[in-house]
Amino acid sequence: MNTEFGISPSLEHHACLVDILGRGGRIKEALEVVKNMSMKPSGSIWGSLLNSCRLHGNVSLAEAIAKRLFELEPNNPGNYVLLSNIYANAGLWEGVKMVRDVMEKRGIKKEAGCSWIQIKKKLHTFVASGGFELRSSNEYKKLWNELMEAMEADGYVSSTGVVLHDVNEEMKAMWVCGHSERVATMFGLIHTGAGIPIRITKNLRVCVDCHSWMKSVSRVTRRVIILRDTNRFHHFDKGMCSCKDYW
Numbered sequence: 001m002n003t004e005f006g007i008s009p010s011l012e013h014h015a016c017l018v019d020i021l022g023r024g025g026r027i028k029e030a031l032e033v034v035k036n037m038s039m040k041p042s043g044s045i046w047g048s049l050l051n052s053c054r055l056h057g058n059v060s061l062a063e064a065i066a067k068r069l070f071e072l073e074p075n076n077p078g079n080y081v082l083l084s085n086i087y088a089n090a091g092l093w094e095g096v097k098m099v100r101d102v103m104e105k106r107g108i109k110k111e112a113g114c115s116w117i118q119i120k121k122k123l124h125t126f127v128a129s130g131g132f133e134l135r136s137s138n139e140y141k142k143l144w145n146e147l148m149e150a151m152e153a154d155g156y157v158s159s160t161g162v163v164l165h166d167v168n169e170e171m172k173a174m175w176v177c178g179h180s181e182r183v184a185t186m187f188g189l190i191h192t193g194a195g196i197p198i199r200i201t202k203n204l205r206v207c208v209d210c211h212s213w214m215k216s217v218s219r220v221t222r223r224v225i226i227l228r229d230t231n232r233f234h235h236f237d238k239g240m241c242s243c244k245d246y247w
Ligand SMILES: [Zn+2]
Pocket: 176, 179, 206, 207, 208, 209, 210, 211
């Protein structure tokens, strides 16, 4: 960039390179880029490295990176949740508990998941594990069962590694079913006609399981689902997402 284009790489350029290397599994090289930066790496750069550790299940490096990140952004709940997810995916429940204890000691609360959907000029809000009335209605249960049957036939398998709690698989599956973006999607399917795209906004990042759930729903229902989460737009159509599973 310097010699051919006369552009000196900015913080954003570095962040992109670190992200590319990290996502590609070359986390050590990504770390070298960070160490050799002429400017101070931002929290988002360390955060991208930590996310790469999650993608590639690298627990030991994740711990070292999280330490730096916690110094830089001690009050960002997302970082703690990310590390906790890495421990949970590896089945290291002691680690999950440790992160939970640190959060409690520092008074950091995990932001509750919340999704919004607008139907006929009215905004409907769903919080994680909420929407109880809707979820216990017969039309919801009927649609849910029909969907699950079609989706399982379509090859959908629930991945429950995202659930932080040390509980059995059945409980975990139940837990992710209550994620707000799913309840909002179900609400949209019930209250809009065939062919109408479903648009949802979420205050947190969509989890891995909801992401594959949405892909499958878009295929079996032939509906387009557009989900705006904290990181990006996800445009689900015919079983695929515009983010190509990177977010
Ligand atoms: Zn989810």
